[in-house]
Amino acid sequence: MHDDNGFDPDEQPATRREMVGAYVRRSKRKQGVGIRKAFVQQGGRGRHARPGPLAKLVRNSDHIALNAYLFARMLGSSDPWDVQLDSGVWVRALNLDDRHPTAARSLVSKALRRLEDDKLITRTRIGRKSVVSLKHESGNGDTYTQITGERDDPYLQIPLCYWTNDWHRRLTLPGLAMLLIALDAERQFWLPADDVHKWYGVSASTANRGYADLEANGLLDSKYCKVRNDLSADGLERRLMRRLIGDVAKPARRPKLEKIVADVETAANLPAVPRLRAV
Numbered sequence: 001m002h003d004d005n006g007f008d009p010d011e012q013p014a015t016r017r018e019m020v021g022a023y024v025r026r027s028k029r030k031q032g033v034g035i036r037k038a039f040v041q042q043g044g045r046g047r048h049a050r051p052g053p054l055a056k057l058v059r060n061s062d063h064i065a066l067n068a069y070l071f072a073r074m075l076g077s078s079d080p081w082d083v084q085l086d087s088g089v090w091v092r093a094l095n096l097d098d099r100h101p102t103a104a105r106s107l108v109s110k111a112l113r114r115l116e117d118d119k120l121i122t123r124t125r126i127g128r129k130s131v132v133s134l135k136h137e138s139g140n141g142d143t144y145t146q147i148t149g150e151r152d153d154p155y156l157q158i159p160l161c162y163w164t165n166d167w168h169r170r171l172t173l174p175g176l177a178m179l180l181i182a183l184d185a186e187r188q189f190w191l192p193a194d195d196v197h198k199w200y201g202v203s204a205s206t207a208n209r210g211y212a213d214l215e216a217n218g219l220l221d222s223k224y225c226k227v228r229n230d231l232s233a234d235g236l237e238r239r240l241m242r243r244l245i246g247d248v249a250k251p252a253r254r255p256k257l258e259k260i261v262a263d264v265e266t267a268a269n270l271p272a273v274p275r276l277r278a279v
Contacts, residue, residue, distance in 0.1 A: 016092050021164050023075060023093070032157035033074045034147045038138035040156070040184050041200055051201025053118055053139040054180060058202050063173040065111040067094055069120055072132045074163060081144045082133040084126060095169045156183040161247040171213060177202055178210030179219070179248060187250045188243045211242070221245045 014022070043050045057066045071093055075083040087105045091097050094111075096104040112132060115121045119141040124131045136142035147155050158180070162168055171179065181200055185191060196207035214220035222242045229237035244250055 016095070016097065017164075017166055019089070020093055020168075023089075024160055024163050027075050027077045029074070029077055029160060032159045033070070033162075034149075034155045034157050035070075035073055035180075036137040036147060037154045037156055037184055038136075040180050042138060049199045051199075053120060053137070054177060055201030056118065058173060058177045058206060060114075061173060062111070062114060063176070064094055064096070064107055065114050066173070066176065067168050068108065068111045069115050070158065070162070070168070072121060072134060074158075074160075076132075076134045076144075079146070080133070082131055084129045084131050086129050090130075156180070158183065159248050165247055167217075167219075167247065170217060172209070174206045174210035175213030175217070176210075178207060178214055179244075181207075181210075182214070182220070182242070182244050183248070183250070187252065188241050190239045190241055192240075214244075218246045219244060219248050 037052075039052045040054045041049055042052050054066070056062075057069075068090065071090075072083045075085075087108060088101075090108040090112075091099075091101070091104040094108065096107055099107070109130075112121065112123055112130065116123055119139045120135055120137070122133045122135065124133075134144040136144055147153060149155060162179075167179075168176075178196075181191070181196065181202070182189065193204035193207040193211070196202050197204050202210075211220060211222070215222065220242055221244075222240055224238050225241045226236045227239050228235060
């Protein structure tokens with residue numbers, strides 16, 4: 001079969017997953033998408049902790065806006081930290097192409113407007129394309145800057161497989177919320193649902209649904225462990241520990257080189273090697 005110009009017809013159009021994968025490659029990211037921890041929690045741990053912008057998105061059941069933000073953050077990988085896309089790309093990437101085209105474009109526009117109202121992005125237009133410019137993840141309205149990774153600029157990292165393996169379509173909003181919170185935690189963590197509400201502003205019921213969603217999708221493992229507790233009768237306490245597994249597993253932290261050298265010196269009974277101070 002040929003078209004009117006005598007050429008073989010093009011192959012089948014790219015699927016949604018192929019299109020999203022192409023945009024991931026276009027971002028030139030190799031490992032993941034860094035997002036400042038201020039997006040999920042601000043003020044540090046303990047009594048000073050307060051929820052970040054994630055809590056409001058979850059409280060308002062705004063799955064579309066949350067995924068739109070994460071998609072923009074994935075694509076905005078270099079200065080000037082903006083994304084220029086046709087509305088049809090947003091529609092397909094956010095899994096809205098089963099809606100009427102006009103309704104789907106309206107959902108995208110309204111979701112981006114809510115992100116703008118929350119000071120996470122700004123919007124302009126160039127022809128048919130919307131230009132989404134990133135703002136600081138805390139929602140304080142500051143201009144976005146490169147993440148440094150220093151102690152005063154901590155971040156979590158979303159694996160690229162969140163997009164390439166269709167997790168943005170498969171996870172519920174509670175599952176996505178708890179994925180982001182778990183990525184903010186240690187590799188093995190203890191975080192009861194009540195503490196999720198206290199520290200991250202996500203309700204205990206939502207947290208439990210999110211944990212269940214991650215477990216059902218093979219992304220979370222849970223088991224009870226005994227840990228030391230000086231105040232208990234037997235000096236131990238049972239805690240339900242969790243860790244991300246599968247596509248989103250966090251790698252084991254590598255010990256610092258200086259600690260390895262010190263351990264070797266101690267084992268060999270060698271004099272300590274003077275450390276050079278970086279300048």
